[in-house]
Amino acid sequence: MTAKKVLKGSTKRKIKVFAILLTCSFMAWLISQLSETYTDQVTFKLNYVRVPDTLLLMGASQDDVSLAVRGSGWQFLGSRFSSGTLNINLSKVTYNRGRFFLGEQNYREQLSSALPDAMSVVRWNTDTLFFEFSRLVSKKVPVIPEIELNLAQDYLLERDLEIMPDSVLITGPEKELDTLMAVRTEAVELNEVSESFSRTLRLIRPASLTQTRYNAAEVVVKAEVFRFSEKILEIPVEVINLPEGTQIRTFPNTVEVLCKARLETLKSITSSEFRAEADLGEAQDASPFLPVRLVQQPENVPSIQLLQRQVEYILKRE
Numbered sequence: 001m002t003a004k005k006v007l008k009g010s011t012k013r014k015i016k017v018f019a020i021l022l023t024c025s026f027m028a029w030l031i032s033q034l035s036e037t038y039t040d041q042v043t044f045k046l047n048y049v050r051v052p053d054t055l056l057l058m059g060a061s062q063d064d065v066s067l068a069v070r071g072s073g074w075q076f077l078g079s080r081f082s083s084g085t086l087n088i089n090l091s092k093v094t095y096n097r098g099r100f101f102l103g104e105q106n107y108r109e110q111l112s113s114a115l116p117d118a119m120s121v122v123r124w125n126t127d128t129l130f131f132e133f134s135r136l137v138s139k140k141v142p143v144i145p146e147i148e149l150n151l152a153q154d155y156l157l158e159r160d161l162e163i164m165p166d167s168v169l170i171t172g173p174e175k176e177l178d179t180l181m182a183v184r185t186e187a188v189e190l191n192e193v194s195e196s197f198s199r200t201l202r203l204i205r206p207a208s209l210t211q212t213r214y215n216a217a218e219v220v221v222k223a224e225v226f227r228f229s230e231k232i233l234e235i236p237v238e239v240i241n242l243p244e245g246t247q248i249r250t251f252p253n254t255v256e257v258l259c260k261a262r263l264e265t266l267k268s269i270t271s272s273e274f275r276a277e278a279d280l281g282e283a284q285d286a287s288p289f290l291p292v293r294l295v296q297q298p299e300n301v302p303s304i305q306l307l308q309r310q311v312e313y314i315l316k317r318e
Contacts, residue, residue, distance in 0.1 A: 039068055039069065039070045040068075040069060041066060041067070041068055041069075042066070042067050042069050043064055043065070043066045043067075043084070044064060044065055044067070044084055044085065044086035044114075045063065045064045045084055045085045045086070046060070046062060046063060046064055046065055046085075046086055046088050047085050047086065047087050047088065048060060048087075048088050048090050048131075049087050049088065049089055049090065050089045050090055050091040051090050051133075052090070052091065052093065053136070054135060054136050055093075055100075055133040055134070055135060055136060056133060056134045056135075056136050056172070056173060056211055057090070057131060057132075057133060058132040058133060058134050059131070059132040060129060060130070060131050060132070061126070061129055061130040061131070062126060062129060065086065065111070065125060065126070066125045067111065067123075068123045069115060086110075086111070086114050087114075088102070088107075088110055088129070089110060090102065090131070092106055093131060093133075099130060100130065100131040100132070100133050101128050101129060101130045101131065102128065102129040102131070103128060104127040104128055107127070107128065107129055134173040134174075134175075134211070135173070135174060136171055136172060136173065136174075137171070137172070137173075137174045137177055138169055138170065138171040139169070139170060139177060140167050140168070140169050140170075141167060141168065141170060141180060141181060141182050141183055142166060142167045142182050142183070143163050143165065143166055143167060143168060143182070143183050143184075143185065143203070143219050144182050144183070144184045144185070145161060145163055145184075145185045145201060145219070145221050146184050146185050146186065146187040146188070146201075146204075147161065147185075147187075147188055147189075147190065147199075147201075147221060148187075148188070148189040148190070149161075149190050149193060149223070150189075150190065150191045150192065150193065151192075151193050151194070151225065152192045152193060152194035154227055154228060155193065155194050155225055155226065155227055155228065156225070156226060156228045156260055156261075156302050156303055157223055157224065157225060157302060158223075158224035158225070158226055158302060159224065159302065161221055161222070161223050162221070162222040162223065163219055163220075163221055164219060164220045164221075164222070165216060165219060166219075168183055168203065168214050168215055168216045168219075169214075169215040170183070170212055170213065170214055170215070171212065171213045171215075172209060172211050172212030172213060173211050173212070176208065176209050176210070176211060176212050177212065180206075180209070180212075183203055183204075183214070184203075184204050185201035185202065185203055185204065185219060185221070186201050186202045186203075186204055188201065193223075193225055194225060194227075195225055196222075196223060196224045196225050196226075197222070197223055197225070198220060198221070198222045199220070199221050199222075200218050200219070200220050200221075201218060201219055201220075201221055202217065202218050203216065203217060203218060203219065226262055228260040228261060228262065228302070228303070229260070229261065229262070229263040229266055230258060230259065230260055230266075231258075231259045231261075231266040231269070232256050232257065232258055232259070232307075233256070233257050233259065233269070233270070233271045233274065234254040234255070234256055234257075234271060235254060235255055235256075235257055235271050235274045235275070235276045235294075236253065236254050236271075236276065237250050237252075237253055237254060237255055237276050237277070237278050237292060237311055238275065238276065238277050238278070239277075239278050239279075239280055239290070239313070240277055240278070240279050240280065240281075241279055241280045241281040242280055243280075245317060246315055246316070246317060247315070247316045247317075248280065248313055248314065248315055248316070249313065249314045249316070250278065250290065250311040250312065250313045251311060251312040251313070251314075252308070252311060253311075255276050255292055255306060255307065255308040255311070256306075256307040256308060257271075257274060257276075257294070257297075257304060257305065257306055257307065258303075258304070258305040258307055259301050259303070259304055259305075260301070260302065260303035260304075260305075261300070261301045261302055261303070265300055265301065269298055269300075269301065273296070273297065273298045274294060274296060274297050274298075275294070275295050275296035275297075276292055276293070276294055276295070276306070277292070277293060277295050278290040278291065278292050278311060278313070279291070280313075283313075288312050288313065289310040289311065289312055289313070290310060290311055290312075290313050291309060291310050292306065292308065292309055292310055292311055293306070293309075294306055
């Protein structure tokens, strides 16, 4: 081995030893510095949680807080990599003299509890947080389905549309709910319907309801559709409010009623299940006609049409 190679190897070893000693010296200095106690400024973004159920948070006096925090260098080193958001619990918010606020003691305890145990808050930029709340109210309103239903020829609905649920509970600021009397669904058009159906429809939230919540987002609308048959019945006309000592004759003395229903239903209905009345008290002086209305009819017939809505009459004194 030449002298030149020996000298080169000795130089490399010296450099390695020096680097190790320098690193150890730096680490010792760093540990010493991180073990010291420091006071530093830390800023947190405030996130308000656990708002009372009867209140809606509209605004706060602060969106963030600056703290003077005392702790060791190790703790500050760790805190630099922690979240910059601090949750503030509003379950114990206080109301006094027309204002909502979180008192100094509760606020300070929450600030302190968010820091590591060995760190402490020296001071902060405000003692009390103030809030703007709107009181929440709830009410139940009916659902109105926006359905344009066009049935196929010779088909009818068995009964009215079934809506499930037929009403929803809405919760929001009183000023938003004052004029809201019903909730509507999305609009749909169904044409040439000849079969029973079930549709899920979204509930529409008006743009003005920015803070209102629904307890349901959609409803189910059902309808039973059937092919109908027809039957015409003759119903006697009964005249009411006839003065004592007076007789009356109507022309005709019966009216026809057109019934549309299932064939098995039509087979069982009779004219005795109907009652048609003409009220003499509604007679017009210059008119020889009396209006006629149905005052009794069976509930199991979906469509009933009175074909004559008036009759002529003649009065006769006894």
